[in-house]
Amino acid sequence: MSTSAGHDTENGATRAAAIEPALAAWGLTGAPTERLDGGAANEHWRVETDDRPRVLRRYHPRRATESLPYEHDLLRFLADRKWPVPAPIAAEDGKTVVETDEGRWALFPFMRGTPPEGSELLLQRKGSLLALLHEDLGEWESPGQRPTFGRVTDLDAAVAPEGFRSFEDFLAWYADEDPERAQVLAETRQRNVADLDAHGYGDQPDTAIYYECLGANVLFVEDTVTALLDFDMAHEDARVADIARSLVIDCGSDNQKVRSWLAGYAAHASPRLT
Known part of the structure; x- marks a missing residue:
């Protein structure tokens, strides 16, 4: 796993409060860390170890804990197939997700390389x-x-992390906030469903x-x-x-x-x- 380095390194107070308990789970107490930029939701830190750099991830609070084994199992499968993916590293207790008072954490290899220019x-x-x-x-x-995930047509799953029981419940709430946009959204949803049905999306495995x-x-x-x-x-x-x-x-x-x-x-x- 690789992201660009940020400008600020962890100060002592922040490190002790958040990162150290997580690092301890992997036997990395006191390892040098640097906050990394990138990532739309999760937070990442580069961790220097004796053999090679690692990346410590703190998952976004809205990412459901029960969804994490799927990602980790998939990464291990692909790594076994020799794909260049950051398979999770087990903590000292054998688990790949660690919970502390500051969040849920996982550790991955640091993956080298850069995104090339588009062509x-x-x-x-x-x-x-x-x-x-x-x-x-x-x-x-x-x-x-x-x-907590679903197909592109399952908008109930998409709005569940925001506390709504269904997409219809979300639309009802949004109609009170902005009736015109809520109506446009509802009509767009209907068109999308019709287009997907017409092209046989529902029949795809x-x-x-x-x-x-x-x-x-x-x-x-x-x-x-x-x-x-x-x-x-x-x-x-x-x-x-x-x-x-x-x-x-x-x-x-x-x-x-x-x-x-x-x-x-x-x-x-x-x-x-x-």
Whole structure:
């Protein structure tokens, strides 16, 4: 796991209050740490050890504890398949998630590399990577849907962390806050459901998906892929959901970029795209 270093190192008070109890669980009391930038939700610190750097993660408070084993088991499976992923490191008690008064923590290897500059060739490689990853993910003995996650159509799961029992409950609350936007959101939801039904999304089988094979999560050293980062959003859905997310984030509405990415994916897709 790799993120860019922040400008500030931990001061003594913050370190003692938050980081030290977590580090102690891995026998790393007193190890030098540096706060890392990056990460949309979780917090990360680089930890220097005798053999190689590690990354300490504090999970966002809204990430459900019961969802973490799915991510960790998936990372171990991929690491066993020789994928360059940061498999979690067990603490001294054998667990990969440690709870302290300051949060829930996990420790990972520091993955070297940098995200390269964008190009059509890079997009092809990202597409190829995701296709090959999907093939291996199809052989993982998945426990089923990751707790608190759902398919792209399951908006009940999406709003549950905010305290709503369903998407309809959320819309009812939002209608009191901003009636016009709530109405637009409801209509957009209806159009999306109709479009997905028309294109057969509901008939597509579930599989484990990465959902983050994009942006700066793919690292290189020269021409070699050295890391796939951030499996925090991995869950069960149709593989087309994974493809669509990568296209939206990495390609946008640029047709040439879309063609480049899809060419890479199609060259290695199993089953083939139809």
